Amino acid sequence: MSRPGRRQSDARQNASRPQRGPEDLMAVIARGVRDVQVAVDRRRVTQSVRTKFQAIALLVREEHARVQAQQTNRQAPRSEALKRLDGIATTLAKTAVRDPGLLALLADDAAVSDEVRSLTRDMQRRAGVELTPEVTAPPEPAEVSLVAERQVVPQSVISRQLSNPFLAPDFSAAARPSAPRIRRLAGWELLTPLLNSFERASSGATACMALPAPGVRQLRGGRELMPHQAQVVAAAAEGHRTFLLADEPGLGKTAQALLAADAANAYPLLVVVPSVVKTNWVREVGLWTPHRKATMVQGNGDTVDGFADVVVVNYEVLDRHVGWFGEFGFRGMVVDEAHFIKNRTSQRSRHVLDLSKRIRLRTVRPLLMALTGTPLINDIDDFRAIWQFLGWIDEAEPRTELMNSLEDVGLTPAEPGFYPSARQCVIDLGIVRRRKIDVAADIPARRIADLPVELDDKVGRSIRAAERDLAQRLVARYETALANRDAEPTEGIDHELVSRVASWELKDADSAKTGENVFxxxxxxxxxxxxxxxxxxxxxxxxxxxxxxxxxxxxxxxxxxxxxxxxxxxxxxxxxxxxxxxxxxxxxxxxxxxxxxxxxxxxxxxxxxxxxxxxxxxxxxxxxxxxxxxxxxxxxxxxxxxxxxxxxxxxxxxxxxxxxxxxxxxxxxxxxxxxxxxxxxxxxxxxxxxxxxxxxxxxxxxxxxx
CATH class of the missing domain: 3.40.50.300 (P-loop containing nucleotide triphosphate hydrolases)
Structure with a gap:
């Protein structure tokens, strides 16, 4: 314990020193950067060092945004401040590369702890900065939804980030939908009627939005688009940005998507595809847009070119890369064989839908294209995930653009005229469906010819015997269920019970390890x-x-x-x-x-x-x-x-x-x-x-x- 005399002496000395005012914020940040560099050099990166590092990162982003937004006639000081901030950001980024724990803190969606927020406020106070709540606000939920799933960041992608390090994404220009004009349809459940409107379609009611006249068809390198392909490209050039491109297989959807992206300048472009066509997509980029560079994501992405215009990834490895995909700044996304995402609860569907949402939050009118020649595999509900990817609907209701279109119709689902009008509202958002017979008369007709073959006697007898055994097992299950129920016997065959017995058998077949079944x-x-x-x-x-x-x-x-x-x-x-x-x-x-x-x-x-x-x-x-x-x-x-x-x-x-x-x-x-x-x-x-x-x-x- 110090003596009273000593305390009085210290007080006199402090009083005699000149009182120091607030430090320059740049000086506070620079001193903090030096402290972190020393810790990294000595390999003593403790939790307190990481806290300081992240606090500095937040301050750099905040100060850069503030200076950039300044309205002043004195451009020289503003440019000098931005130059100093960029230099500090570069130093931070180079330091972070040496320690994976620090590098993870640079992500836009990195969690911000209470300790980091407290230190940020302390550093601002030392610099005499008026505190603003935005600096310490937590990230939006949409931006952190995939934090736990982030697994890899290819080195080439880190290099791209370092080429323009640390600048906070500017979302101020991103399109924010106006509030829906809730009037007549308030309280109505609309998704089911919208889906039903496609099932109720009358004969001759095709599903294709109005498309402009074909634009340029002759491309560099001598390649030529067919008229129906050029129409989609022209629509993108005129500003349309969402497409369910459901042309029948064989009508060149890949070329249409790539050239639509080029017309919309939707780069960098993310393309999600089945693994078997990944190589083909990279090739098609070279054929149709040779002035654009494509890269293919394999495994952990060790060979990815982070500076490419088009990033092609297959569904199977999407989960390893959703973290950096969400921060990469994609301005467009194409999902090939989009019926692969029909199960909205599957992991790959959730990844695709989340990436689409993040791109829509960050980008002014991004290009979103779902490609599939067979959009409906099981039932009409397969549309839901595709519409959600395109931003037409949410989990429970239409989004603003579709809702406003439905309001303009002036009808409710209780009125018969609602269904064809509602269907057209969805189609106008971007459904494009052309059949070969309609747009490609030069493609010869196809036919399916069944060729019955007789199996070898022994094999044939074995298969027919197995089929009889299966039928007998089904009959036995049916008769047992019929005998055990309390209801009055049904005259003839109870077709509802037949369906239930078939469902039981199918369920058993799915889980059976051995034994003969339909599979x-x-x-x-x-x-x-x-x-x-x-x-x-x-x-x-x-x-x-x-x-x-x-x-x-x-x-x-x-x-x-x-x-x-x-x-x-x-x-x-x-x-x-x-x-x-x-x-x-x-x-x-x-x-x-x-x-x-x-x-x-x-x-x-x-x-x-x-x-x-x-x-x-x-x-x-x-x-x-x-x-x-x-x-x-x-x-x-x-x-x-x-x-x-x-x-x-x-x-x-x-x-x-x-x-x-x-x-x-x-x-x-x-x-x-x-x-x-x-x-x-x-x-x-x-x-x-x-x-x-x-x-x-x-x-x-x-x-x-x-």
């Missing part, structure tokens, strides 16, 4: 057809030229390839487990080498995004579960550039459940036609062919027993 039966049928399908493909290759062979399962592909090797037929293999480089090399071999006669393709891995129009004959060795998947496969050949009629040969195992499934697939094909093309084809709420197959199998068995 294992279809796989056995595919294996049994493999040799026959390969023989037919070889016959076609000899007589008609190149052939594309599609199968669902690897063992079916293996059997076909063995058959082709025995017959001396060269082939290319396109599978899901290949690297993008290998896959593209095999595609190029089939397309460019005359003696490569057959492309053996995985129905899931090669059914989207690749161009195989050098072949006009397709062999579908196994049936898919949806018409959309089948259509996607056929349209690898039936697309722009095709010069001959395209025939898809479906190999059907006669006298088996295979035939019934083919019929069900065809019967479910009207969903997209009804919703988008105004067709009169009846549709159901779901294309659950597995369930319908079991219903048909049980119904047939019960009918036979009556």
């Amino acid at each position: 294992t039966m279809m796989r056995h049928i595919g294996q049994a057809k493999a040799g026959l399908a390969a023989d037919y493909a070889a016959q076609l290759a000899r007589s008609a030229g190149k052939v594309v062979f599609f199968a669902k399962h690897v063992d079916v592909m293996d059997t076909a390839q063995e058959a082709f090797e025995k017959q001396g037929i060269r082939y290319s293999s396109i599978r899901g487990d290949q690297t993008p480089t290998v896959r593209q090399r095999n595609i190029d071999a089939f397309v460019k080498e005359p003696d490569v006669a057959i492309a053996v393709c995985s129905l899931t891995a090669a059914g989207v995004g690749i161009n195989l129009q050098v072949a006009s004959n397709i062999v579908l060795a196994e049936l898919s579960w949806t018409d959309a998947e089948q259509t996607q496969a056929i349209d690898r050949s039936h697309r722009i550039g095709q010069t001959e009629p395209v025939t898809a040969w479906r190999i059907i195992a006669a006298q088996t459940i295979d035939s019934r499934i083919a019929e069900l697939i065809d019967s479910k094909a009207g969903l997209a036609a009804r919703a988008l093309d105004g067709s009169d084809v009846e549709i159901s709420s779901s294309t659950d062919v597995q369930h319908a197959t079991l219903v048909a199998l049980l119904t047939d068995a019960l009918t036979a027993s009556l």
Whole structure:
């Protein structure tokens, strides 16, 4: 404890010193930067050092924004202040690179602790700065939603950030929607009526916004757009910024998206795609916009070019990169095969929707494009996630632009005229749907030809026996359920109970590890057809030229390839487990080498995004579960550039459940036609062919027993 005399002496000395006024804020910041540098040099980066580092970062951003916004006739002092701040920011950024813990604190969405806020206020007080609440305000929820999921930041992206370090994003110019004019529709639930308006579409009611006349069609390098492609580019050039580009497969959606982005100057542009088409998108950038540079995100992004105009990433690795994607400053986003996000609860859908939201918050009228030739896979509800990505709706209601359009209609969902008008309001926001028959008359027609094959006696008998066993199991479940319920017996077949029994069986089949079910039966049928399908493909290759062979399962592909090797037929293999480089090399071999006669393709891995129009004959060795998947496969050949009629040969195992499934697939094909093309084809709420197959199998068995 010090003595009273000592305290009096200290007080006299302090009184004799000149009283120091507030320090210059730059001096306070500079001294803090030096303290942090010393700690990093000595490798003593404690929590207090990190707190000081982040407080300085906040002050630099605040001061830079304040100085930049100053209205003054004295430009020299303002420029000098900005230059000093940029120098401090550069020093901070270089220091942060040496310590990962510091680097993470530079993110716009880094959490700001109470200690950081307190130190920031103390540093401002020392500099005599009037405190403002904005400096210490926490980040907006939309900006921090993905903090926990941030995993990697490629070094090249850090280099790009360092080239213009530390400047706070300026969101002041970002478009803020005006308040909706809530009047007539206040309190109405609108999303369900909007979706229903597409199901209720009358015959001939197509789904395509009004498009301008085609603009420039001749491009640099001699490439030429078709008129329907040039219309979308012209719409983007005129200021339209959201598109659900739902052209039928094969009409060149990739080119339209890239050139629309160029017309809108929507760079940097983020493109989210299935992995099998990632390489192709980078190639297409070089073909259609050669003055723009594309980079592909692989794994952790070690090879990413942070200075590229177009960043292409596949759905599978999106979760590793959402952190820096959200801060990169994208001015446009394209989602290819947008039906991949139809399940809004899936991780990839949540990432896509969150990135879209962040881009809309940060950018003045960004370009958002959802590309899919098959926007409806199961039912009309598949539209929800796509509309949400485009910013037309939120989780529960239309957003401002759509809401105001609906208000202008002057009707409520209780009035019949609401539905066609509401549908048109959605279409006008940017739905573009063209069919080949409408816009590409020079593309030859396609047809699907079923080729029934008889299975080997032993194999055929085995499959038919398994089918009978499955039918008997279904009948037993039906009869047990019928006997155990309290209700009065139903005259004839109880179709509601049939549907429930089919659902029980399907659920058991999904979780079963062993035993025969509808899925294992279809796989056995595919294996049994493999040799026959390969023989037919070889016959076609000899007589008609190149052939594309599609199968669902690897063992079916293996059997076909063995058959082709025995017959001396060269082939290319396109599978899901290949690297993008290998896959593209095999595609190029089939397309460019005359003696490569057959492309053996995985129905899931090669059914989207690749161009195989050098072949006009397709062999579908196994049936898919949806018409959309089948259509996607056929349209690898039936697309722009095709010069001959395209025939898809479906190999059907006669006298088996295979035939019934083919019929069900065809019967479910009207969903997209009804919703988008105004067709009169009846549709159901779901294309659950597995369930319908079991219903048909049980119904047939019960009918036979009556």
